[in-house]
Amino acid sequence: MKSGFDSDMYLRQQSEYIVGRAEDLGLDRLYIEFGGKLVYDMHAARILPGFDPNAKIKLLQMLKDRTDIIICVFAGDIERRKMRADFGITYDADVLKLVDDLRDWGLEPRAVVITRFDNQPLVKQFMDKLTRRDIKVFTHRAIKGYPADLDLVVSDEGYGSNPYVEMAKPICVVTAPGPNSGKMATCLSQLYHEHKRGKRAGYAKFETFPIWNLPLKHPVNVAYESATADLGDFNCVDPFHLDAYNKVAINYNRDVEAFPLLKKIIERIMGAGNVPYRSPTDMGVNRAGFAIVDDLACQAAAKQELVRRYLRYSCEYAIGAATSKTVERAELLMKELNLGPADRLVVGPARRAAEDAKCSGKGDGDIYCGAAIELNDGQGTIVTGKNSPLLHASSAVVLNAIKRLAGIPDKIDLISKNVLESIGHLKKDVFQVRNVSLDLGEALIALGISATTNPTAQFAMEKLKELKGCEMHMTHMPTPGDEAGLRRLGVNLTSDANFASKHLFLG
Numbered sequence: 456m457k458s459g460f461d462s463d464m465y466l467r468q469q470s471e472y473i474v475g476r477a478e479d480l481g482l483d484r485l486y487i488e489f490g491g492k493l494v495y496d497m498h499a500a501r502i503l504p505g506f507d508p509n510a511k512i513k514l515l516q517m518l519k520d521r522t523d524i525i526i527c528v529f530a531g532d533i534e535r536r537k538m539r540a541d542f543g544i545t546y547d548a549d550v551l552k553l554v555d556d557l558r559d560w561g562l563e564p565r566a567v568v569i570t571r572f573d574n575q576p577l578v579k580q581f582m583d584k585l586t587r588r589d590i591k592v593f594t595h596r597a598i599k600g601y602p603a604d605l606d607l608v609v610s611d612e613g614y615g616s617n618p619y620v621e622m623a624k625p626i627c628v629v630t631a632p633g634p635n636s637g638k639m640a641t642c643l644s645q646l647y648h649e650h651k652r653g654k655r656a657g658y659a660k661f662e663t664f665p666i667w668n669l670p671l672k673h674p675v676n677v678a679y680e681s682a683t684a685d686l687g688d689f690n691c692v693d694p695f696h697l698d699a700y701n702k703v704a705i706n707y708n709r710d711v712e713a714f715p716l717l718k719k720i721i722e723r724i725m726g727a728g729n730v731p732y733r734s735p736t737d738m739g740v741n742r743a744g745f746a747i748v749d750d751l752a753c754q755a756a757a758k759q760e761l762v763r764r765y766l767r768y769s770c771e772y773a774i775g776a777a778t779s780k781t782v783e784r785a786e787l788l789m790k791e792l793n794l795g796p797a798d799r800l801v802v803g804p805a806r807r808a809a810e811d812a813k814c815s816g817k818g819d820g821d822i823y824c825g826a827a828i829e830l831n832d833g834q835g836t837i838v839t840g841k842n843s844p845l846l847h848a849s850s851a852v853v854l855n856a857i858k859r860l861a862g863i864p865d866k867i868d869l870i871s872k873n874v875l876e877s878i879g880h881l882k883k884d885v886f887q888v889r890n891v892s893l894d895l896g897e898a899l900i901a902l903g904i905s906a907t908t909n910p911t912a913q914f915a916m917e918k919l920k921e922l923k924g925c926e927m928h929m930t931h932m933p934t935p936g937d938e939a940g941l942r943r944l945g946v947n948l949t950s951d952a953n954f955a956s957k958h959l960f961l962g
Contacts, residue, residue, distance in 0.1 A: 458505035459752030490662035570637025614647035674757035696734035812841035850898035894936030
């Protein structure tokens, strides 16, 4: 996809702007609430082609001499095992991964804060895991009447009851695995303690989306609405900014709705007349809109994301992980821009491949699945695959794709017959598995084994790296083995909301 975003320009402007915000306000310390993903921000990378998915952590690396980091996680998300969909891991596991990622970049988190803690056993177990690895853990209890009861909230029985996390540097970034993790409350709690100690501290917000200086109905901003359809967020013109400056700026409903109360809380902490913000947009420090160098490329990418989100929510609804309201919201946003599943180029070929499997009678049992992948070869080549008694559709399409990239004729097999028979025997006769067809994870292992004796397979296997970032669609939801393999390859997968088997349990 054509690049539309300059990450180097973005990092340069963003770092200067954050440092400038702290200096302009004359603060001893600036607390910045970091929204979105700190690392591997794949949503931003998909809708802003050229955006570095690790831009935020690179930004922190540039500012590491000035910056401390706090990680927040909501106790309720740990208790109900909430998942981060792009990695397929729970929020508590994502906190562990985030600590590892920060350390890989030479950054050490100051602490982990468990918000709205209520002595949940699973949360206590997670806290023990952290403390035994020498990570400082703090807990915040839910404050009765929060946030409306200002007298209680801004008092020693409110924010003051939360433990203070000692800081060493002038900027503190507060981040989390996902939304509603308690980042803002943590920032304000720290702000309260700082002012009780006689320190001049302030608050700012860093949200990449919606991009405040793009139009309300710009596809990039609409794609953000779709990404948060499950939360019910929607974009709007910031009325406070319009009233204060007579300028249009785009924000989202929760920030706009919370601003009057948030401003009052900060006034209670800092003192009346000391709050420098006249609108929620004023609080932001986001410069992403200034790094868009090809608006049409970003619009095209965002439109594709709208279709992807609708397909993903449809699948989540099928498995009980999303509501019909979420699917309807995503569909409405997609149709606002006159889009449908057919606008995703790999959808049609995948569905035709499934029909071919059905017509040939070469599916797996009575399920006929098709898959298609668009190669990053500069020509928009689309390769298809279908399921069979030997291979899942995802396995077939990946093998066909690397054959195409390597210039290997279709008739040449990459996985030897002996390897296939051996794995089939293991699954059927030893593990007593009903289905011996190889999912993608198994097919990739089989390819690796074949590559030890087959130079052609070895050459093709090296082409797997070129599938990263490719667009792919399947007519049926991937099995666990397929999903894990595709995630490792880094493809942008969507699927129709059809089950890959009539069996309820796919372990």
